[in-house]
Amino acid sequence: MNWEQKIEQLAARAREERTPRVDVTSRVLAVLSAGQAQPVTVAERFWIWLAAASAAVAVPAAATAIILYTKSPQPLSEIAEAISWAIQ
Amino acid sequence: MEAYLSLSRYRGNAPLEHWLTRIATRVGYRYWKEKARRRRMEPFDVQEWDRATGSGDAGTLEPDDAAELLHQVFEQLAPRDRLVLTLRYLEQCDVAETSRRVGWTKTMVKVQTMRARNRLRKLLEQSGMELTG
Numbered sequence: 176m177n178w179e180q181k182i183e184q185l186a187a188r189a190r191e192e193r194t195p196r197v198d199v200t201s202r203v204l205a206v207l208s209a210g211q212a213q214p215v216t217v218a219e220r221f222w223i224w225l226a227a228a229s230a231a232v233a234v235p236a237a238a239t240a241i242i243l244y245t246k247s248p249q250p251l252s253e254i255a256e257a258i259s260w261a262i263q
Numbered sequence: 264m265e266a267y268l269s270l271s272r273y274r275g276n277a278p279l280e281h282w283l284t285r286i287a288t289r290v291g292y293r294y295w296k297e298k299a300r301r302r303r304m305e306p307f308d309v310q311e312w313d314r315a316t317g318s319g320d321a322g323t324l325e326p327d328d329a330a331e332l333l334h335q336v337f338e339q340l341a342p343r344d345r346l347v348l349t350l351r352y353l354e355q356c357d358v359a360e361t362s363r364r365v366g367w368t369k370t371m372v373k374v375q376t377m378r379a380r381n382r383l384r385k386l387l388e389q390s391g392m393e394l395t396g
Contacts, residue, residue: 178387179380182333186352189330203264 265290281363288346288364295342339386344379351376 176184215223244250266286273282324332333353337345350356350364361376362369 178384182336182352182383185324185329185333186355188324188326189333189353190355191326192330193326206264207267 284364285366288350292342292346292365295345299342336383336386340379340382343375344382347372347375348379348383 247253266283269286273279337348340348346365347361350361356364358369358372358376361367361372365372367375
């Protein structure tokens with residue numbers, strides 16, 4: 176019997192090995208829940224920037240609108256006038 | 264876990280089992296490379312080898328002991344050699360299956376197997392083992 180046959184015989188015996196049953200569920204879940212951040216794709220990055228830009232414009236616009244609305248004595252009629260003026 | 268985290272990249276071109284075995288092979292190989300880098304090898308017991316194989320009947324060995332001995336021998340090799348020999352001898356993969364699992368060409372697998380076998384033979388010779396039984 177040469178060395179390779181010995182290795183093959185050992186391997187054949189080793190294949191009969193029964194691996195111990197180890198429950199790693201809790202440890203895996205712990206690692207997953209700790210959270211590995213997924214990399215952001217180019218498309219996702221575009222939508223993130225678009226949302227940020229929209230928010231940057233919308234927040235000051237809303238603030239200005241509220242200030243103007245509260246300052247005006249008759250806000251609804253002024254808005255209606257502004258709209259009708261714009262339509263004309 | 265590696266498979267779970269890579270699940271979004273699974274395209275469905277190959278069966279899920281093939282995809283999983285490739286990941287498992289890659290993870291195991293990475294582990295061996297890391298272990299080899301840290302040089303945390305188990306000492307190789309030559310007497311154990313002679314005792315197990317000297318009588319020409321390694322089949323009487325307990326499966327756990329046979330596996331441990333085999334892994335100790337393979338661990339002395341470079342991770343690349345260990346990978347191909349483990350797949351060929353222990354997992355009984357043919358060239359095509361080995362090629363699929365490790366992502367090498369079939370020619371590369373054949374060359375790597377031949378080199379790994381030669382290195383294993385030299386290793387056994389250098390350890391002073393009785394190779395002819």
